[in-house]
Amino acid sequence: MEKTDEFFMSEALKEAKRAFDKDEVPVGAVIVHEDNIIARAHNQRELLKDPTAHAEMIALTQAASHLDNWRLTGTTIYVTKEPCPMCAGAIMLSRIDKLIFATYDAKGGACGSVLNITNNDKLNHHVEVVTGILESESKSLLQEFFRKKRTDAI
Numbered sequence: 001m002e003k004t005d006e007f008f009m010s011e012a013l014k015e016a017k018r019a020f021d022k023d024e025v026p027v028g029a030v031i032v033h034e035d036n037i038i039a040r041a042h043n044q045r046e047l048l049k050d051p052t053a054h055a056e057m058i059a060l061t062q063a064a065s066h067l068d069n070w071r072l073t074g075t076t077i078y079v080t081k082e083p084c085p086m087c088a089g090a091i092m093l094s095r096i097d098k099l100i101f102a103t104y105d106a107k108g109g110a111c112g113s114v115l116n117i118t119n120n121d122k123l124n125h126h127v128e129v130v131t132g133i134l135e136s137e138s139k140s141l142l143q144e145f146f147r148k149k150r151t152d153a154i
Helices: 005-021 055-067 085-093 135-153
Strands: 028-033 036-042 075-081 098-103 128-131
Touching (some): 005 028, 005 055, 005 098, 028 055, 036 055, 055 075, 055 085, 075 135, 098 135
Parallel strands (some): 075 098
Antiparallel strands (some): 028 036, 028 075
């Protein structure tokens, strides 16, 4: 099987579904180096009681450990939802080459929608950004999660 952007994003979606099943906002991430997944994670803020326990942050820590280096050059991160300012900053600071995300976050995204941290001319590193890979699948999972949350609240 050829490892395409769709393949890697489907792996990130598997992580998002794990988050969904644990009543976490369904966001998943994988980091790829030399065509191999070296990190995979999903949101764990509720479980860990940690505001920084986003899928991207956990995956970045795993990838740095795997490569034994905080500089993650030569890697691509796949995320099911546009990263927030914290995660976009961490992605940029880790020197990841490429960010591929499925769907925009019109309320809190920081990679082109609300803000653009990953390609800000005033910052010293830029990240190539690609969007829309498995967008409908990711968006549907997020919508289902929040629809369920609203129904449960009634």
